[in-house]
Amino acid sequence: MSSAAPRTTGQGHLWSVDEHLQDILATVRPLDPIELQLLDAQGCVLVEDVTVPVSLPPFDNSSMDGYAVRVADVAGASEEFPAVLEVVGDVAAGDSQLLHVGPGQSARIMTGAPLPPGAEAVVPVEWTDGGLGEGPVTGMRARSLAPEGAVGHVHVYRPAEARAHVRAQGSDVKAGDRALESGTVLGPPQIGLLAAIGRGTVRVRPRPRVVVMSTGSELVPPGEELGSGQIYDSNSFALTAAAGDAGAIAYRVGAVADDAETLRSTIDDQLVRADLVVTTGGVSVGAYDVVKEALSYAGDEDEAGSGIDFRKLAMQPGKPQGFGTIGPDHTPLLALPGNPVSSYVSFELFVRPAIRTLMGLDDVHRPTVRATLTADKALTSPKGRRQFLRGTHRDGAVTPVGGAGSHLVAALAHADALIVVPEDIETVEPGTEVEVVLLG
Template sequence: MSDLISVDDHLSDVLRAIRPLDPVDAQLADALGRVLAEDVTAPAALPPFDNSSMDGYAVRTADVADAAAERPVVLTVVGEAAAGGGGAPEVGPGQAVRIMTGAPVPPGAQAVVPVEWTDGGVGGGPAEAMSPAPGRRDGDGWGEVRVYRPAGAGQHVRRRGSDIRPGTLAVPAGTVLGPPQVGLLAAVGRATVTVRPRPRVVVLSTGSELAPPGADLAAGQIHDSNGPMLAAAAEQAGAAAHRAVSVADDPATLRAALADQLGGADLVITSGGVSVGAYDVVKEALGGSGGVTFRRLAMQPGKPQGFGLLDGVPLFALPGNPVSAYVSFELFVRPALRAMAGHPPETLHRPRVEARLDLTAAAEGGPGTLTSPRGRRQFLRGVYAPPAPGEAVGTVRPVGGASSHLIAALAQADALLDIPEATTEVRPGTHLTVVLLG
């Protein structure tokens, strides 16, 4: 086993070779999910002016200080302030301005009385407080409004700059832009932002036995599942994936296909042809190039791996069995893609949690135990259940076996059981590290 490379050493070599992609300017509509590559500061206050948080009446606090249900204060309505409008009259003693949510607070006003605290300007009493009717307009006047509750200074007023002050850092570089961050960037007036681009990934399956999904199978053929699976995994990791046509077991054909794809790729993934068989086309085509190194890792599944730079483009040569290909993607390719997209180191990997092994449904490798080969770090597929009330850790149960062709079992899994190299047997109830895939 001395010639086997550890999972951690291989991952370290991969990440040392990966560089973040150069930033690009993107329209705000295209920035979701990308990593911001600049500090964005607020050029102006947000909100830019004092405005009302309620539909109601802008008033002076002294005028409504004694308002009560049994002794309403009667104010003269002198105008109206609407969102997006301007020019509302100043509020003087004994006066009010009808105001809509988001409208600028008129000069002289110190608070907003919600319409529910008034008669709605149509007479009557508190029983009519929910009436949406505006202040009654008599000819050129606006009538009166009865106020049944006092309002303190600033009540129901959104102060200028209460969200962000001018010059404040709104969104720092390195932020992954989600919907709230996109909304904030729009609020401070940004139509474009500088972000790391989505890596362009080419996925290329190898094997003369492969037929595209939907095609009729000839004798000895199987449908290509790795191509769609790895392309979907790359998209889920934040990349823009392109699935090339699968290549037969011919080194010259593979080299030509790679040469054709490299110009439009930031990263290339191949699957199959990396072991020691007579038709391991990827290893035969690239093994002597000097840019791609083929290794055997102390892991199961996924022992044969290839990685390197081909014309400066990172290339991952993954095993051909579906489970091996997917586990290899999660452990090595996904962190590389996220590093290229500018994600910080602490967010490159899937979350890991501690979980208690549950073998009640089925036992692996013998009654009541789970077995693992000595010297191999095994990543079994499993289903994780979060902690029950009062429990410190959740549980995880294996699905399927250790065989790397069991794609039906893989489709049921939402976690990987990480079993260390020195562990050969795991009993029920043992605490394990679990990689969460969901």
């Protein structure tokens, strides 16, 4: 999961956003490939080219319910002068012993059934009398025609060209073609294709298992009664949902009280099911910032090369951050700030790329675009920090949502983009073109 311990610096070093992200991506490595059953592989990244062993369709088959005929036998057929053909039998989907269609003959055929030898085309049942001698079959009578009707004769009222209504063998994919490339994310259509060509298992990088926990004795699970000084634990829900959205198998642990020993014990217990651990809260400079107390390098000397480095980043929101590895397998851990907006922005910038890297994806970042700022007044940004403001993006324009406060979770719920203000810019006037990170 990780190849090297993260870098450490002096306490006074102010990390840039790019430096912190580069350190994370240099440490985190894609998960080892495994063989999975098809449905277990949904959302995973393929690590092999898949070649088609059998053509699709594997045989010529009918695309309609109707009659398999020879072209010459229906040439010039019309309602006034229909072609009258002997019906030699039925051909249903899955039939292995096929009838032979000779001159003046036809075989009633169902959609998906193999084209019988001698037949050159299929005439839809609506072009016939359905073998009933009562004129063209239409409407409900066409749909309710019983496939086990008596063998006899059929009147055909329209001619058919060669190969009409026939799905040719290999018209979808041919044996030897490449069905899927290595690096493909397996969604429902890809799973369906693998099943169609007979693959029961596939070699993929598994979806990473991400454990999310928040810290704070003041946190209460939603649905319970709030006491004095308590708030609901929203961060662990938001980040668990975000991890699942990024492609991970996400586990929410819930809030851990402000006790370093309890936190460390909880994390240790979770490592058995974690490819990545995410904590939120307790990374600042307060008296109860237990994540720093529990997970700093000085407290993690039992595992060589492990430990969490706590940093200050030149960004707003999200200045305090922690990153490193922990436990015998050197599991990556990202420690995010506790304010709701800070934690979510930090997730998008740092955790999501880490999850996508574990998955083995080439493009791990959210898409970015240039857009025109529409606002009632100029935006201000602290000098020397890269600011990420919430916004809505529409038709090449972006509008700020809410203020810059890192506690404004309601505004965050209405945003679908982050407006990026670089470190060297303190004021952005309306009408200015800005960089926008798309969240949707």
